Amino acid sequence: MHDYKKHPWTMVYAYFIYILGGFGVTAGAHRLWTHRTYKANTKLKVILLLFYSMSGMYSVVDWVRDHRVHHKYSDTNADPHNINRGLLFAHVGWLCMKKHPDVIEKGRQMNMSDVTDDPLIRFHTKYYQWFHLFFCFVFPAIIPPLLWGEPWMVSILANSFVKYVALLNAVWTVNSLAHYYGNKPYDRNLRPTQNLLVAFLTKGEGHHNFHHAFPWDYRASEFLYIFHITTIGINLFNKLGWAYDLKTVSPEVLQKTVERYGDGTHELNQYKELPSNGF
Template sequence: MNRETHLRHGAATPESQIRDDDFDVTYEEKAGPKPPVRLVWRNLILMGLLHAGAAYGVSLLPSASRYTLVWSAFCFIVSALGVTAGAHRLWSHRSYKASLPLRIFLAIANSMAFQNDIYEWARDHRVHHKFSETDADPHNASRGFFFAHIGWLLVRKHPDVIEKGSKLDLADLKADKVVMLQRRFYKPSVLLMCFFTPMFVPWYFWGESVWVSYFVPALLRYTLALNATWLVNSAAHIWGNRPYDSNINPRENKFVTFSAIGEGFHNYHHTFPYDYSTSEFGWKMNLTTCFIDFMHFVGLATDCRKASREVVMARAKRTGDGSHRSG
């Protein structure tokens, strides 16, 4: 992959620090039959109960106050930023640098998202980029929409996923005290941020019933945020155009871009994974980029890496599917 870049807000990052999200062309899937699929019954039951609870939460929407609905939307955005601006763009790809207060906020927001701790999320995501659409990809989209969306969480990981993940250099994550502190106290932080806080605020501050407070801003919001993230793994790897690289599965998907607050420019992202915006279009349908730019404006984010216009255009012309449109 071409690594020529220019920086929007800072100095260049050494080449040796950005190679962990390159696709590994040397990897070969093992010959012979695939390992048997082993269900994780605990996850299967919990996910079934979660989605049943979320469906019930939908039926409670008419009885929820407008403040509760606004609070639910706010919690959705905060938890999404914990994944998009935090676990993904900051810690998985190191596409920008964040000050300690910003890292603390993103870690708290990530606990509200409850999608595994930052360390585990970033490790699996780096494996996903390095071995995309192979047996070593945790949510290999070549196994179908359902597997890429949620099925990968309901079965044991392929041995290659575990093997390749164990060999990644994760020294940067281990050296980040915020990441390791969140990992150490992940379970209580999830109980506090993902379930208790979203439920407590409506009940305490404007008298919403505990029942509605639990099923709408806690359970329904959490389930919607989960599925928004999963759509990046599934829909954005199956449906859409490929203006930057037609040789890879990831696509540009507007619905995913909207639901995942900017993460649906997925063909671009897999072509230029170091770009902090995951898109060449700035704030367009990209709330996460708006957030990072605001954090830079107030001095909490620095060194935001961006693929140059020249590199993007050259790549689109060389390997794209011909659908590229500027702006």
């Protein structure tokens, strides 16, 4: 007899491993290795590589190269997921098609030595398919049947495949929806936007206008919301001393950028409209 009472535990567990895999992408591949927004000790690097393996994405080196090219040549032919080629192309189409020659050329020119010289990344890149096979598909599926008796088929479907597809699509929304829908309080000349739905799905990454304006900032946003799990996680590791030298944009630079380049939707603009006595 099938016991449906076990499913809620499996759903909570699936969401938990979805968060861990996503954290490996956002705090690891993105904010640590691509942008160097903070420094991490070896223990944290190992944890981030294992979490990254839970996402099942391609190698860290390829991720970092693509993302550095994306920032440097945003929304041009050299951008791997150029939004000007359409929402579907930016979401997933770019992974199904041959790369534009400009993407390949600019990718080759990109300085990657900080990543390719890291022995941990080199080791992970050499065996990443095995890491991904185990941490994305095998390990997540074996826990629920062993610990609370979830049927194997349900666990494999939920924790390996549904989680994998959900996580990939969540990450891809940053390249599609957060380059398409939303306001631009920090720089109206950029295509990237502030998109709350994407921010919720990706632990904060949807505040993409902020991120493209200040890519060296370790935070998802100048504001801290409960679902900014990436920022909260880095803060916790900072408390442990495992993450350090966290970079942030200064309030003065932020204010000047908002005033000079923003589209007028930042709350600073609302304060400006108040009478001088403020009441």
